[in-house]
Amino acid sequence: MPQENFVFQVNLGGMIDILSNHLYSSPDVFVRELLQNAVDAIAAKRKTGIASAQKDEICLILSEENGRPLLCFTDTGTGLTEAEIHRFLAVIGQSSKHDLQKGAVQEDYIGRFGIGLLSCFLVSDVIRVQTRSYQTPEQSLEWCGNPDGTYTITPCEPLPEIGTRILLSPKQDADAYFTPEKLTALVQYYGLPLPEPIYLIQGEKRTLLNPPFPSGETQYAQIMALGESLFSANFLGYIPLDSPTGLFSGVAYILSNETAPTAKHSHRIYLKNMLLTEDGGRLLPKWAFFLRCFINTNGLQPTASREDFYENGALFRAREELAHCITEYLRSLAEKQDPMLQRIVRIHRLAVQSVAIEDDALYRAFFPYLTFETSFGTLTGSDLLHADTPVYYTPFIDEYRQVAAISAARNTLLVNAGYTYVAQLLERMPLFRPDIAVMQMKPERLDALLEKPEYSDTAAALRLLAECNQVLSDYDCSASLKRFAPAELPVLYTVNEEALLLRDIRHSMEQTADLFRGMLDAFAEEYHEEAVAKLYLNTDNPLIRRLMDVSDGEKLRCCLEILYVQALLTGGYPMRNHEMQLLNTDLLRLLDWSIG
Numbered sequence: 001m002p003q004e005n006f007v008f009q010v011n012l013g014g015m016i017d018i019l020s021n022h023l024y025s026s027p028d029v030f031v032r033e034l035l036q037n038a039v040d041a042i043a044a045k046r047k048t049g050i051a052s053a054q055k056d057e058i059c060l061i062l063s064e065e066n067g068r069p070l071l072c073f074t075d076t077g078t079g080l081t082e083a084e085i086h087r088f089l090a091v092i093g094q095s096s097k098h099d100l101q102k103g104a105v106q107e108d109y110i111g112r113f114g115i116g117l118l119s120c121f122l123v124s125d126v127i128r129v130q131t132r133s134y135q136t137p138e139q140s141l142e143w144c145g146n147p148d149g150t151y152t153i154t155p156c157e158p159l160p161e162i163g164t165r166i167l168l169s170p171k172q173d174a175d176a177y178f179t180p181e182k183l184t185a186l187v188q189y190y191g192l193p194l195p196e197p198i199y200l201i202q203g204e205k206r207t208l209l210n211p212p213f214p215s216g217e218t219q220y221a222q223i224m225a226l227g228e229s230l231f232s233a234n235f236l237g238y239i240p241l242d243s244p245t246g247l248f249s250g251v252a253y254i255l256s257n258e259t260a261p262t263a264k265h266s267h268r269i270y271l272k273n274m275l276l277t278e279d280g281g282r283l284l285p286k287w288a289f290f291l292r293c294f295i296n297t298n299g300l301q302p303t304a305s306r307e308d309f310y311e312n313g314a315l316f317r318a319r320e321e322l323a324h325c326i327t328e329y330l331r332s333l334a335e336k337q338d339p340m341l342q343r344i345v346r347i348h349r350l351a352v353q354s355v356a357i358e359d360d361a362l363y364r365a366f367f368p369y370l371t372f373e374t375s376f377g378t379l380t381g382s383d384l385l386h387a388d389t390p391v392y393y394t395p396f397i398d399e400y401r402q403v404a405a406i407s408a409a410r411n412t413l414l415v416n417a418g419y420t421y422v423a424q425l426l427e428r429m430p431l432f433r434p435d436i437a438v439m440q441m442k443p444e445r446l447d448a449l450l451e452k453p454e455y456s457d458t459a460a461a462l463r464l465l466a467e468c469n470q471v472l473s474d475y476d477c478s479a480s481l482k483r484f485a486p487a488e489l490p491v492l493y494t495v496n497e498e499a500l501l502l503r504d505i506r507h508s509m510e511q512t513a514d515l516f517r518g519m520l521d522a523f524a525e526e527y528h529e530e531a532v533a534k535l536y537l538n539t540d541n542p543l544i545r546r547l548m549d550v551s552d553g554e555k556l557r558c559c560l561e562i563l564y565v566q567a568l569l570t571g572g573y574p575m576r577n578h579e580m581q582l583l584n585t586d587l588l589r590l591l592d593w594s595i596g
Contacts, residue, residue, distance in 0.1 A: 027119075028177075029119050030122055030123050032190040039194055039195075057199060058074065058075050058197070061202075062200070063203075068170065069178035071167070071168045074166075076163045079132045079162050081139075082141055085129075085143050089145065120166065124171055126169070129142065129144075129165070129167075131164040132162050132163060140155065140159045180200060191274055223251055227292065231266065233256075235255060235292070237253075238251040243318065243321050245299075247317060251294050254291060256347070257347065261351070261354075267280040267295070269293065269297070271296075271297055272298055276308070277309075282311065283309065283315065287355050288326060289351055300318060327355065330362060330366075349370070353366075357424040360431060363428055363431060364432070367428075368382040372416070372422065372426075373416040375405075375412065375414040389412070392412060392413065393417035393423060395423055397416060397418030400418055406446075406449060406484045406485060406492070423440075451483040453481040453483055455481075460548040465481055468535070468537065491535055491544075493567035493568060495534075555593070558590065
């Protein structure tokens with residue numbers, strides 16, 4: 001029995017719902033689709049080589065019909081024959097921009113999917129297309145399409161020129177799209193760089209919507225004026241973006257104010273001079289958040305909605321080339337010792353650091369200009385490189401605040417590496433000086449900075465130490481007597497990485513359900529052996545010296561417990577439940593004693 005072939009049926013109403021609710025982000029795109037069709041039609045006519053006295057242009061004519069707004073969107077392109085109307089307007093997915101023999105998209109056209117005209121159904125119940133083809137100039141035809149999938153083709157009044165008109169009247173609640181203000185904004189948003197002049201016509205008034213780029217005495221002034229116009233922002237300067245393989249061209253404007261890496265960043269990225277997206281996430285490196293880009297590309301493939309790029313090899317190459325353009329510009333500033341580099345570093349520190357930790361050349365360029373919080377005050381990268389002492393750092397801000405004064409007193413250079421990227425930047429300093437020592441300030445190194453204790457009554461000091469160790473035995477911590485500056489600091493708490501993890505795990509065990517407590521307890525046992533936590537008592541501190549003479553065991557224990565908790569709070573360590581309870585209980589006891 002011979003196999004019978006069937007033909008798919010397309011529900012046009014359902015297709016329009018897909019376009020409006022799933023493919024296109026806004027009805028605004030109908031202007032973009034009409035613009036790209038018009039530009040492609042004009043490009044197609046030029047390829048035919050036919051002579052024409054008329055000037056190529058696109059017009060949006062606003063008028064009224066039966067008391068309702070009427071938009072007539074015209075172009076001076078090739079027009080369509082009756083056969084082409086059936087082929088390209090009545091078959092969803094068939095585009096006149098394809099080579100019908102090979103199925104390939106002709107590269108000098110913007111559109112590619114053959115569904116652009118359907119976007120007009122987002123704002124109009126009926127689409128009327130009047131056209132006059134260069135192949136049959138004696139005939140003008142009108143195609144009338146309805147959202148139920150039906151259409152008619154009838155002769156119409158002869159059009160004055162070769163080309164196409166698309167007539168639209170607003171559907172319910174779509175009148176806002178048929179005002180001169182809205183149409184002007186959409187044309188300038190989507191098609192500002194288009195090479196064809198675009199006019200808005202109302203009666204006798206004819207307004208050019210895509211004027212030449214802002215003027216200036218120099219090319220630099222013109223490009224800066226364009227950026228300020230596009231983004232409504234001020235910029236330090238711009239970076240030329242020229243793809244060595246021809247994938248893109250444009251500029252990246254350098255913001256004059258600091259911006260958060262997580263903030264939403266708006267760009268203008270065009271495909272064949274037509275706006276494709278404001279989102280640079282797929283094209284730009286993540287660290288480029290201090291830039292606003294104006295880019296045009298001819299070689300990347302759009303998604304079906306024309307609102308982003310298709311992820312493929314060309315996009316990957318373009319991303320690499322863009323990153324290269326930006327980093328090479330920054331390198332050139334460093335080589336010329338351009339003051340612009342210092343301004344960029346000062347304003348966009350985080351972005352600069354994120355680049356420098358991944359690129360050796362940029363690291364060499366940027367690091368001398370970066371600033372760091374140290375035990376000797378604020379120092380530049382150049383100051384650190386010329387220091388004649390090892391460079392220590394702490395990975396936590398609270399830990400730095402505890403140890404900075406002690407380091408300064410011992411003439412030790414300590415850097416606060418509690419901020420993003422700082423530790424990685426410091427660890428790369430041997431790229432400049434292979435002999436330089438860069439080390440994390442670990443507990444054993446801190447211990448070496450502290451001096452041997454001095455006290456007049458050795459027995460009293462040892463009793464205090466023994467009592468303190470007894471108190472701390474319940475908290476996985478031991479005590480030690482040392483001298484350190486400033487003398488106003490009575491105690492100092494330090495932990496190694498294993499003890500810090502152990503503290504975090506046990507803090508989590510107190511907050512979690514029974515289901516996970518057993519698993520966390522197993523993790524805690526793993527780190528318990530290597531965990532080292534120590535509370536240093538400063539024998540130069542007046543309070544510690546007075547505690548050596550306290551004979552009341554209960555009061556001594558209370559004071560030591562409060563000093564322990566105060567050291568945890570100063571260091572920003574997570575407090576466990578019994579430690580918080582300890583603080584509350586001991587404070588109440590002290591108040592009670594003071595009143596009594």
